[in-house]
Amino acid sequence: xxxxxxxxxxxxxKWVEENLQDFQAGKIExxxxxxxxxxxxxxxxxxxxxxxxxxxxxxxxSGGLYLKDSQPAFEAxxxxxxxxxxxxxxTVHPEDLGIAHPHFDHSLAEQDVNTIFPIQxxxxxxxxxxxxxxADTHYSFxxxxxxxxxxxxxxxxxxxxxxxxxxxxxFLVPV
Amino acid sequence: xxxxADRMGHIKPPRALLVKFPRGSMLGEPGNAKRQRRxxxxxxxxxxxxxxxxxxxxxxYRWKKPDSE
Numbered sequence: 001x002x003x004x005x006x007x008x009x010x011x012x013x014k015w016v017e018e019n020l021q022d023f024q025a026g027k028i029e030x031x032x033x034x035x036x037x038x039x040x041x042x043x044x045x046x047x048x049x050x051x052x053x054x055x056x057x058x059x060x061x062s063g064g065l066y067l068k069d070s071q072p073a074f075e076a077x078x079x080x081x082x083x084x085x086x087x088x089x090x091t092v093h094p095e096d097l098g099i100a101h102p103h104f105d106h107s108l109a110e111q112d113v114n115t116i117f118p119i120q121x122x123x124x125x126x127x128x129x130x131x132x133x134x135a136d137t138h139y140s141f142x143x144x145x146x147x148x149x150x151x152x153x154x155x156x157x158x159x160x161x162x163x164x165x166x167x168x169x170x171f172l173v174p175v
Numbered sequence: 176x177x178x179x180a181d182r183m184g185h186i187k188p189p190r191a192l193l194v195k196f197p198r199g200s201m202l203g204e205p206g207n208a209k210r211q212r213r214x215x216x217x218x219x220x221x222x223x224x225x226x227x228x229x230x231x232x233x234x235x236y237r238w239k240k241p242d243s244e
Binding site for chain 2 (some may be wrong): 120171175
């Protein structure tokens with residue numbers, strides 16, 4: 001994926017300056033309408049070979065999930081969002097997950113976290129042999145406006161960990 | 176996967192499924208395990224059938240409408 005971060009940083013700084021007041025006043029939609037979305041210059045591509053039944057799969061959600069008893073919640077006030085991530089084990093019980101993401105209605109995910117993080121369905125598919133292995137660790141992000149920090153700090157760490165665990169398939173579920 | 180075609184057009188994921196579900200519930204209604212499973216199966220199928228980088232496939236499922244068999 002090719003993204004011009006220097007170009008983004010310049011327009012993002014201006015966006016923060018011009019929209020901080022609206023953001024802090026809760027006028028999020030107005031600020032988002034003016035947000036300088038980064039546009040990838042190309043499409044990353046790796047041909048898929050083999051069968052899912054031979055592969056390891058992991059999930060990434062942007063639902064702001066974290067382990068209530070052992071991990072800090074995501075930052076929920078800053079205009080920059082929170083570029084950090086939380087590792088969620090495959091063995092997690094839904095009741096152990098909190099949601100720290102101020103910009104979506106949590107009520108549906110609170111009823112059934114599989115709507116944004118379908119870990120229970122994946123484990124079922126592993127038992128049936130449809131996917132080879134569900135990774136031990138999965139990843140959650142929250143809302144992030146500061147894409148430069150996301151791409152330079154968090155994403156390389158997550159990619160390293162996915163590669164260490166020999167993950168073949170990454171399923172991205174936004175909110 | 177996602178529910179906003181314009182955002183997905185910016186991000187340019189290699190393979191994508193587009194759903195018509197609300198923000199905060201990308202895999203459909205809470206408790207609809209059958210639908211969640213079906214969407215994952217659609218994603219696994221896309222690995223083999225999507226051969227053009229940047230393909231976005233719109234899924235036919237609708238909120239609270241049963242999937243056709």
